[in-house]
Amino acid sequence: MNSSASAVRARIARLFVYPVKSCAGVEVREALLTETGLDLDRAWMVVDGEGRFVTQRQLPRMALVRPQIRHSEVVLRAPGMLALHLSIDSVEEPVKVRVWGDEVAAYDMGAVAAQWFTDFLGQPLRLVRFDPEQRRLSDARWTSGAEALNQFSDGFPLLVLGEAAVDELNGRLGAAGHAPVGIERFRPNIVLAGLPAHEEDRAARMTIAAAEPVELRLVKPCGRCPIPNIDPATGEVSPHVLATLMQYRRNDLIAGKAAFGMNAIVARGVEQTLRVGQQVDAAAD
Structure with a gap:
């Protein structure tokens, strides 16, 4: 943290929910905080014929699937579909699926959803819903043993990223003759304004001024895969984005990947509502 203070103050600038893992996000003004992160975040996932998860890593066109959240349904749209x-509130057949190294209980969403994804992405696929009775835990090596639940996220309930980190990256991209990129490429849940670039890296916890205090613990730098190379508007791949990050954000704590944003777990505040504009105090332990 800054040497002149033990904490820095920020505010929530943007909130994103990703109903279907690796499809586009939904920007919201407020979101309910649950044990597994923001409500409906990564509640659905696309799997292949063997029940293994697929993402933009293999199928960049998943970025073009754009959800909308309505009162009782999620509506998916994609070009030409x-x-x-x-x-x-509806599911069909119980199934077992794999996300990274975990086999988890889920529910198949039926033939219509399967055909929709198969047609758009060009290979046999199915859509599944996370079983709320399933307890999928974040890696205890990073949570200091705390039991932190998540659904189909890569490993942790929340991803926090400061606007200034993206501004700095865009300065570097511009200096190299590349166009700026939007924060959507980095798939954060909580976007913070008012922090110096990468100050979130140095915070161990964040307190959010909701109706009752919310405390998040920032536990692991987010090691970036190639997904930030994918333009969420077109599905086209631009390798220079990750290459630029690797020039100055390589982190040996996460096997030499580029660190950009922080994975977070919920320490307190389940069932509170997070809103754009709320004050955030970020502090080191």
Whole structure:
């Protein structure tokens, strides 16, 4: 943290929920905080014929699947496709699926959803919903043993990123003759304004001024895969984005990947509502 203070003050600038893992996010003004992160975040996932998860890493066109959250349903749209309506409260057949090294219980969303994704992405796929009875834990090596639940996220309930980090990256991209990129490429849940670049890296906890205090613990730098290279507007790949990050954000703590943003877990405040504009105090332990 800054040497002149033990804490820095910021505010929530933007909030994003990603209903279907690796599809586009939904920007919201407020979101309910649950044990597994923001409500409906990574509640659905696309799997192949063997039940293994697929992402933009293999299928960049997943970025073009754009959800909308309505009162009782999530509506998916994609170029050239009719809208797919998913009832939030309806599932079909129980199944087992794999996300990274975890086998988890889920529910298949049926033939119509499967055909929709198969047609758009060009290979046999199915859509599944996370089983709320399943306890999928974040890596205890990073949570100091705390049991932190998540659904189909890569490993932790929340991703926090400061606007200034993206501004700094865009300065470097511009100096190299590249166009700026939007924060959407980095798929944060909570975007902070008012922090110096990468100050979130130095925070161990964040207190958010909701109706009752919310405390998040920032536990692990987010090691970046090639997904930030994918333009969320077009699905086209631009390798210079990750290459630029690797020039100045390589982190040996995460196997030499580029660190950009912090994974967070929920220490207190489940069932509180996070809103754009809320004050955030970020502090080191």
